[in-house]
Amino acid sequence: xxxxxxxxxxxxxxxxxxxxxxxxxxxxxxxxxxxxxxxxxxxxxxxxxxxxxxxxxxxxxxxxxxxxxxxxxxxxxxxxxxxxxxxxxxxxxxxxxxxxxxxxxxxxxxxxxxxxxxxxxxxxxxxxxxxxxxxxxxxxxxxxxxxxxxxxxxxxxxxxxxxxxxxxxxxxxxxxxxxxxxxxxxxxxxxxxxxxxxxxxxxxxxxxxxxxxxxxxxxxxxxxxxxxxxxxxxxxxxxxxxxxxxxxxxxxxxxxxxxxxxxxxxxxxxxxxxxxxxxxxxxxxxxxxxxxxxxxxxxxxxxxxxxxxxxxxxxxxxxxxxxxxxxxxxxxxxxxxxxxxxxxxxxxxxxxxxxxxxxxxxxxxxxxxxxxxxxxxxxxxxxxxxxxxxxxxxxxxxxxxxxxxxxxxxxxxxxxxxxxxxxxxxxxxxxxxxxxxxxxxxxxxxxxxxxxxxxxxxxxxxxxxxxxxxxxxxxxxxx
Amino acid sequence: xxxxxxxxxxxxxxxxxxxxxxxxxxxxxxxxxxxxxxxxxxxxxxxxxxxxxxxxxxxxxxxxxxxxxxxxxxxxxxxxxxxxxxxxxxxxxxxxxxxxxxxxxxxxxxxxxxxxxxxxxxxxxxxxxxxxxxxxxxxxxxxxxxxxxxxxxxxxxxxxxxxxxxxxxxxxxxxxxxxxxxxxxxxxxxxxxxxxxxxxxxxxxxxxxxxxxxxxxxxxxxxxxxxxxxxxxxxxxxxxxxxxxxxxxxxxxxxxxxxxxxxxxxxxxxxxxxxxxxxxxxxxxxxxxxxxxxxxxxxxxxxxxxxxxxxxxxxxxxxxxxxxxxxxxxxxxxxxxxxxxxxxxxxxxxxxxxxxxxxxxxxxxxxxxxxxxxxxxxxxxxxxxxxxxxxxxxxxxxxxxxxxxxxxxxxxxxx
Numbered sequence: 001x002x003x004x005x006x007x008x009x010x011x012x013x014x015x016x017x018x019x020x021x022x023x024x025x026x027x028x029x030x031x032x033x034x035x036x037x038x039x040x041x042x043x044x045x046x047x048x049x050x051x052x053x054x055x056x057x058x059x060x061x062x063x064x065x066x067x068x069x070x071x072x073x074x075x076x077x078x079x080x081x082x083x084x085x086x087x088x089x090x091x092x093x094x095x096x097x098x099x100x101x102x103x104x105x106x107x108x109x110x111x112x113x114x115x116x117x118x119x120x121x122x123x124x125x126x127x128x129x130x131x132x133x134x135x136x137x138x139x140x141x142x143x144x145x146x147x148x149x150x151x152x153x154x155x156x157x158x159x160x161x162x163x164x165x166x167x168x169x170x171x172x173x174x175x176x177x178x179x180x181x182x183x184x185x186x187x188x189x190x191x192x193x194x195x196x197x198x199x200x201x202x203x204x205x206x207x208x209x210x211x212x213x214x215x216x217x218x219x220x221x222x223x224x225x226x227x228x229x230x231x232x233x234x235x236x237x238x239x240x241x242x243x244x245x246x247x248x249x250x251x252x253x254x255x256x257x258x259x260x261x262x263x264x265x266x267x268x269x270x271x272x273x274x275x276x277x278x279x280x281x282x283x284x285x286x287x288x289x290x291x292x293x294x295x296x297x298x299x300x301x302x303x304x305x306x307x308x309x310x311x312x313x314x315x316x317x318x319x320x321x322x323x324x325x326x327x328x329x330x331x332x333x334x335x336x337x338x339x340x341x342x343x344x345x346x347x348x349x350x351x352x353x354x355x356x357x358x359x360x361x362x363x364x365x366x367x368x369x370x371x372x373x374x375x376x377x378x379x380x381x382x383x384x385x386x387x388x389x390x391x392x393x394x395x396x397x398x399x400x401x402x403x404x405x406x407x408x409x410x411x412x413x414x415x416x417x418x419x420x421x422x423x424x425x426x427x428x429x430x431x432x433x434x435x436x437x438x439x440x441x442x443x444x445x446x447x448x449x450x451x452x453x454x455x456x457x458x459x460x461x462x463x464x465x466x467x468x469x470x471x472x473x474x475x476x477x478x479x
Numbered sequence: 480x481x482x483x484x485x486x487x488x489x490x491x492x493x494x495x496x497x498x499x500x501x502x503x504x505x506x507x508x509x510x511x512x513x514x515x516x517x518x519x520x521x522x523x524x525x526x527x528x529x530x531x532x533x534x535x536x537x538x539x540x541x542x543x544x545x546x547x548x549x550x551x552x553x554x555x556x557x558x559x560x561x562x563x564x565x566x567x568x569x570x571x572x573x574x575x576x577x578x579x580x581x582x583x584x585x586x587x588x589x590x591x592x593x594x595x596x597x598x599x600x601x602x603x604x605x606x607x608x609x610x611x612x613x614x615x616x617x618x619x620x621x622x623x624x625x626x627x628x629x630x631x632x633x634x635x636x637x638x639x640x641x642x643x644x645x646x647x648x649x650x651x652x653x654x655x656x657x658x659x660x661x662x663x664x665x666x667x668x669x670x671x672x673x674x675x676x677x678x679x680x681x682x683x684x685x686x687x688x689x690x691x692x693x694x695x696x697x698x699x700x701x702x703x704x705x706x707x708x709x710x711x712x713x714x715x716x717x718x719x720x721x722x723x724x725x726x727x728x729x730x731x732x733x734x735x736x737x738x739x740x741x742x743x744x745x746x747x748x749x750x751x752x753x754x755x756x757x758x759x760x761x762x763x764x765x766x767x768x769x770x771x772x773x774x775x776x777x778x779x780x781x782x783x784x785x786x787x788x789x790x791x792x793x794x795x796x797x798x799x800x801x802x803x804x805x806x807x808x809x810x811x812x813x814x815x816x817x818x819x820x821x822x823x824x825x826x827x828x829x830x831x832x833x834x835x836x837x838x839x840x841x842x843x844x845x846x847x848x849x850x851x852x853x854x855x856x857x858x859x860x861x862x863x864x865x866x867x868x869x870x871x872x873x874x875x876x877x878x879x880x881x882x883x884x885x886x887x888x889x890x891x892x893x894x
Contacts, residue, residue, distance in 0.1 A: 103793050105792075146652065158652070160656065161627050178874075180852070181792050181853040182790045182823055184790040184824070185853075186868075186869040187869025187872070188869075188875045188893075189626060189659045189660065189662060190875070192656055193656055193659050193878075195659075196652050213706075215709070216709035236568050239568070239570060240568055242683070243680070244679070282747060283750075284746040284750050285744075288744055288746070288747075343569040343571065343647070344569055374569075374650070375650050408564070408648065412651070412652050413648075414650065414652055416652055417653055421653075429653075429654060430642070430643075432640045432641055432642045436640055436657070436882065440657075440660075440882070441655075
């Protein structure tokens with residue numbers, strides 16, 4: 001089918017004004033928050049599950065790739081379409097369909113902004129726990145695709161721990177319903193499997209999420225350290241004291257100065273590192289834990305431990321943390337954010353390693369990360385107009401992630417693999433591991449129509465289309 | 480060859496893989512093999528694929544008795560007990576599938592850590608069995624299900640590929656979440672050889688508050704008040720009068736009991752006592768508390784009662800209990816019910832002779848299925864754990880075809 005005919009069909013399905021194909025419009029969809037770019041051939045805005053189903057049927061018959069996209073805040077290139085691809089943008093599927101306060105569930109469309117859901121249910125004393133730093137913009141559909149985390153996932157878990165059901169359109173266009181409102185359903189946990197599958201096995205069009213009740217008391221502490229090593233050691237010391245904070249974030253001295261200058265959050269300009277520690281729960285418990293955390297910080301040579309006096313001070317401290325990535329934009333034209341994970345006891349060593357990598361390649365690297373679960377975000381400053389710098393940055397990133405894997409960690413804790421890290425997958429996974437994952441992808445998406453080129457290493461890509469020709473069961477089931 | 484028994488040469492080959500003493504004939508037909516490594520598991524499954532033999536996996540036989548497996552090869556995981564990593568300061572552990580939950584608890588308990596799973600019969604229940612059946616006990620309320628704290632899994636697929644998902648760090652989204660797929664799949668997709676878990680700091684002090692009520696409705700109103708309060712207990716369990724009589728035959732008074740287990744300092748526990756109010760009739764600590772929770776955890780399994788699990792929306796629990804009692808009353812059977820009612824879970828045991836119990840269970844499930852939406856039902860000890868075909872059966876079969884194309888793993892049916 002000629003692509004003009006595809007555009008015409010897409011307009012018939014979603015409406016004339018729901019398809020973009022002008023070059024100036026498409027430019028806005030050629031990138032996400034990472035560093036890769038590719039201009040799609042069209043962007044379509046479905047408004048319901050049926051639209052998505054029809055679009056996937058069209059894509060399967062006409063053979064064009066489809067890439068689902070939420071707000072484009074992803075950091076792994078997951079929402080970037082290949083050449084000739086069509087972006088399935090969920091900006092018009094942005095409604096909270098139902099809130100069931102009694103059962104602490106909400107049913108939402110994938111384009112609902114993460115923060116919006118919490119705002120919508122705040123009057124009920126409820127909220128949605130996963131809180132990526134981009135939560136004012138990122139969508140729940142994107143959170144589901146990437147299994148997103150955030151600072152408070154230390155205590156509450158990542159997105160998959162908060163999704164109980166979903167409606168999914170398979171690449172064939174067939175619609176399946178997984179899970180439900182209950183805590184457990186019969187059969188395989190396909191809900192859990194689809195979360196974090198990076199849009200490679202199906203398109204999520206409705207999501208049932210678990211809501212949590214707001215805690216009675218929140219204490220937010222800022223531990224101030226002379227050296228990054230002292231701050232890093234404090235992380236595992238807090239856990240060793242039997243305390244699981246709701247959030248435990250770390251900023252190194254260089255980063256916190258950049259953030260302070262941009263956000264005026266009240267961070268000390270002369271510190272080597274700070275820990276932002278949040279405790280939540282029953283008043284008695286939080287107060288005891290706050291004292292215990294303070295003691296641990298001082299035992300690890302903290303210079304000072306401050307506690308937010310009220311909600312305004314707490315919000316200010318978090319403003320600094322949540323806007324940190326943006327603040328670094330003042331210091332360099334671009335940054336490359338990595339997402340490695342290490343066991344939390346390895347944090348001091350990995351921070352020293354990152355410092356060495358910066359020196360080795362002459363790169364400035366800032367650290368602001370989810371220290372409590374060992375999820376690092378080294379931010380490597382560079383100028384994207386210089387291809388040599390970008391190449392150097394990618395080499396440095398690979399060195400860092402290799403180190404993370406070598407000490408028992410992972411290449412991604414919450415951003416996903418996408419395009420960015422697909423060729424690093426063999427650091428973690430054997431050929432057999434990847435074969436198993438590929439056979440599962442092919443069980444649903446054998447033709448690679450849905451989000452091709454993501455998650456699997458490039459070398460394996462040739463096998464994406466030469467793998468099992470089709471899943472006979474899916475064919476028999478009419479799927 | 481079918482599931483009537485393996486031939487002598489198969490036994491010979493299995494002995495070559497696992498050692499003479501680790502493969503033997505089963506009295507009921509077929510063979511029994513006990514591999515010690517993932518490589519040996521893969522070799523057994525390769526053989527099964529080549530000869531088109533059926534394989535069923537067995538751990539501690541707490542959920543399904545291995546003697547009932549109608550397969551050519553019963554693969555026992557009892558020798559898969561290696562500790563792959565134990566990083567107590569990182570609160571993570573990786574351990575062989577054949578390790579029992581009691582062994583795991585003993586190991587991590589030395590470092591004041593807690594494993595989040597508390598299935599029935601922990602001295603027999605294995606890590607692999609816990610994962611394969613998604614089993615849980617009372618701590619499911621406060622610590623989540625095993626899907627929430629399993630961070631990595633190693634396995635051999637039905638078509639004999641050795642693979643893994645996840646890793647050994649608490650946050651990790653690299654690759655597909657294969658843990659979710661295998662947890663609760665009843666060994667129909669792969670043989671789990673080891674798994675990694677996130678651990679929790681062990682509470683330094685706990686106390687259990689018991690509140691007794693004349694009716695389920697009153698008990699569940701108490702649950703609702705608690706769920707709306709700032710309290711977050713580690714266990715919240717409903718025990719029906721009949722279930723209590725099985726656990727404590729000396730109790731004469733009929734009562735629905737809500738059991739609330741809290742952890743924390745004296746001040747925290749005092750706050751629980753204050754918030755729970757006059758409904759609390761007893762408090763338990765130390766040995767008495769441990770014994771009581773053990774009795775709840777082992778209920779039905781220890782008494783060898785036919786039983787099944789029901790998961791409904793929290794708001795449907797009362798209606799589900801009423802429905803169960805009404806149908807049971809008409810059928811002339813007695814039920815014992817316990818459950819993690821804060822998350823909508825009920826464990827329903829049929830008291831009485833086995834034949835009556837089987838018929839009773841079928842009738843109860845059928846009625847529940849027609850009356851409730853968003854319901855999940857699992858029958859323990861049955862060849863097909865999901866008596867109501869899951870609504871996503873087509874996708875399940877596609878996954879089964881991807882990992883076990885020759886349908887070698889036939890210990891349990893998937894409808």
